[in-house]
Amino acid sequence: MANYDVIIIGGGPGGYVCAIRCAQLGLKTACVEGRDALGGTCLNVGCIPSKAMLHASELYHEAEHNFAKMGLMGKSPSVDLPKMLDYKQSVIDGNTQGIEFLFKKNKVDWIKGWGKISAKGEVTVGEETHTAKNIVIATGSEAASLPNVEVDEKTVVTSTGALELKKVPNKLVVIGAGVIGLEMGSVYARLGAEVTVVEYLDHITPGMDAEVSKTFQRILKKQGMKFILGAAVQKVEKARGKAKVHYKLRKDESDAVLDADVVLVATGRKPFTDGLGLADLGVEMSERGQVKTDAHWRTNVDGVYAIGDVIDGPMLAHKAEDEGMAVAETIAGQKGHVNYDVIPGVIYTAPEVANVGKTEEQLKAEGRAYKVGKFPFMGNGRAKANFAGDGFVKILADKETDRVLGCHIIGPAAGDLIHEICVAMEFGAAAEDVARTCHAHPTFSEAVREAALACGDGAIHA
Known part of the structure; x- marks a missing residue:
């Protein structure tokens, strides 16, 4: 003892x-x-x-x-x-x-x-x-799994099994269009698998800013991933090392089946x-x-x-x-504190997706007056040079005080860029504070400054 x-x-x-x-x-x-x-x-x-x-x-x-x-x-x-x-x-x-x-x-x-x-x-x-x-x-x-879906970490896997596959599957079905499913789906799509994502809701990435979510899905589709939305998985049958995913479309209650070599269950934890x-x-x-x-x-x-x-x-x-x-x-007798309003979220796909603070949908539901500053990465010289012009930076600020309420980024290094806004929000900064801060050129971070400028008199390169 x-x-x-x-x-x-x-x-x-x-x-x-x-x-x-x-x-x-x-x-x-x-x-x-x-x-x-x-x-x-x-x-x-x-x-x-x-x-x-x-x-x-x-x-x-x-x-x-x-x-x-x-x-x-x-x-x-x-x-x-x-x-x-x-x-x-x-x-x-x-x-x-x-x-x-x-x-x-x-x-x-x-x-x-x-x-x-x-x-x-x-x-x-x-x-x-x-x-x-x-x-x-x-x-x-x-x-977490689903009823009638038995995980064996070989044919039907969680993220754990998906990280241990012995070969790239010809057909991968991902159940769930959240962070884990999209990250692992994008890995195997790039390695040559035919990836189909089945999601119960009518959109991917639940809780994300809707404009970012739509743009993200469009980019992933362009990369070869397929999406079946509004679909409830009923069961997964396994036979001879393969699987059949049975699902029902919510809009018309019709049944359908997908063949798969591997099924990734990514329905949360x-x-x-x-x-x-x-x-x-x-x-x-x-x-x-x-x-x-x-x-x-x-x-x-x-x-x-x-x-x-x-x-x-x-x-x-x-x-x-x-x-x-x-x-x-x-x-230890000190004053421990966590600011739950400033916890960033990141999806590490290519491009990356990152967010902190409120979404437009949340602000509308609260009835809060806000303004939007948005800048596309196609206007960023560094991003264009790196073939990374997809996506944008969106900053949400209070309409009267200009205080930053949230930020949503889809684009190169989004998971790193978001922290500039996290620090700004911790200090109660206005979008103008970010806009008036000198950013090195050429960097991806200039897109954040441009979005902040767009909250005021306008971005320079848009």
Whole structure:
């Protein structure tokens, strides 16, 4: 038995960041993680490996379609998927080993195994019980499926199985047009698969700014992806290593079937709390299986906190990280804080899609007067030189005060560009503040400035 100030259950982005911050603040800290490597879903079977695959497939696309245009001549590359998976694994290993190093550097104990809160102030891992003044639940989420859809991670896969396919499928059917489905679908589309996305709603990327969503779908269609919208999947049948996806069109109740070599189920994720003993401890849960917390991430059980995907809010690694730091500071007697109005979202396709703050649809529903500043990447010299002119930057600002309320970007490096607006929003900046800030030329970021200028007297290059 070991006694700690804090035990964090879960070594994903929320958990390991929380553990490191706790240790930095002088708390004796342990992190319980049952995987063979730290980093959780994000580093092992999610964010990081998928970005490695996206990067590799995008470079392949560049070589196939744009190298000759730039005078780079030579034999076109071929796809060696097993070698690509080796590259992906090397990226995973480098990152997870880095967290192990950070744990040692900050004197965080890694308790290997699956943890259970066996009593107030006690965490049991295997045969050992450890005590702690504070316990943080950071166990993340797992892929959600559908009725009559049995996942085997071979023919019917989640994102985990999609990152381990032994060969590029001829036909890939993706169920769900959210972030995971579109990212992985775009990977295999670039590698040569015929990709069809089946979505229950009548649009892709639920919750996204509608104009961006429509533009995004149009670009993906141009890249070869097919979309069946307003379709409810009824079941998936497997036979001889292939699958048939049965769906019903909502507009006319007609039935249809799609043949597939692989089916990717990308219908979202759900909190993972199995084996934690929360019911016996009396921890309150929501109807959606989330751990209920107050504004300071405290559960109804004294000394027990929860962060990340197991609680309410967007299931994003960076949201969990912010909560991890805030909880650590709260436990250490400081004033931990997360601004939930300024949490960016990114889809790492090509082009990337990024957003922060309000959408036009939300502002209209609120009845708030706003103005729009928009600038196309076709007007950006750097983007045109890089064959990356698709998309635009849209900034939404309060009509009277000019304060930035939201930003939506589809285009090159959108996931990096969005943070300029995140910082601006944290400081309560006006669109004019962004517009009057000198931006280096030629950069993609000039498109952000131009969109800010468009909120006032007008963009220069539009």
